[in-house]
Amino acid sequence: MGDTMRFIAHGSLLLLDGDMLGPRAIEHGGRTLYRFMDYLYVPVPPADMDPHLVQEVCELRLSERARVLDRRIHARVQAAMIKVVRECGLAPGNVLDFGTGTGESAETLRTELTPRVAGCDMSWASLAAARPRNAVTVAPHGPLPFASGTFDLVHALFVMHFKIPAPMLTELHRCTASGGGHLVANCYGDSIEPYRERMRAANWGLAMSVPVTGVAGHVIDLWERVRRVERPHCRVDQIAGTKSAGDGGSRMDVERAVPNCDAKPVTESEGRSRIDCSTPE
Numbered sequence: 001m002g003d004t005m006r007f008i009a010h011g012s013l014l015l016l017d018g019d020m021l022g023p024r025a026i027e028h029g030g031r032t033l034y035r036f037m038d039y040l041y042v043p044v045p046p047a048d049m050d051p052h053l054v055q056e057v058c059e060l061r062l063s064e065r066a067r068v069l070d071r072r073i074h075a076r077v078q079a080a081m082i083k084v085v086r087e088c089g090l091a092p093g094n095v096l097d098f099g100t101g102t103g104e105s106a107e108t109l110r111t112e113l114t115p116r117v118a119g120c121d122m123s124w125a126s127l128a129a130a131r132p133r134n135a136v137t138v139a140p141h142g143p144l145p146f147a148s149g150t151f152d153l154v155h156a157l158f159v160m161h162f163k164i165p166a167p168m169l170t171e172l173h174r175c176t177a178s179g180g181g182h183l184v185a186n187c188y189g190d191s192i193e194p195y196r197e198r199m200r201a202a203n204w205g206l207a208m209s210v211p212v213t214g215v216a217g218h219v220i221d222l223w224e225r226v227r228r229v230e231r232p233h234c235r236v237d238q239i240a241g242t243k244s245a246g247d248g249g250s251r252m253d254v255e256r257a258v259p260n261c262d263a264k265p266v267t268e269s270e271g272r273s274r275i276d277c278s279t280p281e
């Protein structure tokens with residue numbers, strides 16, 4: 001550890017004191033710790049953090065947010081996500097803010113997209129600290145306390161770079177409207193490809209992806225809910241008409257599953273606008 005660096009212990013984490021950017025990894029107490037979010041050091045490579053560690057990190061981020069959170073980047077990324085939703089012609093009636101934390105992102109969605117926003121998060125401490133409107137605590141693997149097809153859009157801001165458990169991604173899929181539901185998320189750096197793999201495995205199809213202007217290495221992905229596909233990475237002409245027994249998918253489902261295919265975004269479908277997405281009692 002360098003002479004001029006000072007660390008403050010928080011459970012299994014270390015917080016670098018001061019404004020200096022530390023090295024990618026440090027040795028401390030006979031263990032290797034890895035840098036995450038500039039000032040935090042975690043006991044496993046960030047891509048391998050389990051939900052308990054993610055929760056510890058997020059709660060430390062919350063208590064130290066004045067220092068560790070770059071609000072300019074945060075606001076710019078959320079604005080880019082909303083722009084993608086608008087420019088794709090989506091007009092979501094009901095939105096779920098997955099990993100809502102203190103709920104600030106949900107408030108922005110209420111102002112910018114729709115008043116009908118519900119939030120959920122596995123961190124009771126985050127929800128208790130800020131008491132965001134219409135938000136529930138959930139277990140990291142789910143289930144989610146919402147009826148199938150409730151949401152037109154799932155919004156996940158600074159969440160998907162964590163290793164979200166597969167059953168939770170499937171739950172998000174279930175709670176999204178079957179005729180045109182979407183998920184919009186940001187991600188960055190080395191976490192992009194592993195997260196995309198997890199999303200595809202949970203039957204989300206990447207409809208489009210854009211870089212965030214002015215925030216290096218950051219992307220906004222718009223995902224479409226797809227039903228079931230055998231081989232999501234094949235070209236459409238390779239798998240069209242190859243529906244296997246029990247697949248239940250149609251050619252349209254297959255097209256939607258192909259990353260970067262020319263799938264047309266679907267606007268708010270009729271009949272869902274009266275569904276109340278408020279938190280169940």
Ligand SMILES: C[S@@+](CC[C@H](N)C(=O)[O-])C[C@H]1O[C@@H](n2cnc3c(N)ncnc32)[C@H](O)[C@@H]1O
Nearest residue numbers: 058099100101105121122123126140157158159
């Ligand atoms: C970095 S914070 C972002 C909070 C908020 N979206 C924002 O941008 O300010 C990530 C949030 O995702 C939540 N989270 C991470 N994994 C989760 C999971 N499997 N289920 C539910 N919430 C999760 C964390 O508890 C944390 O509050």
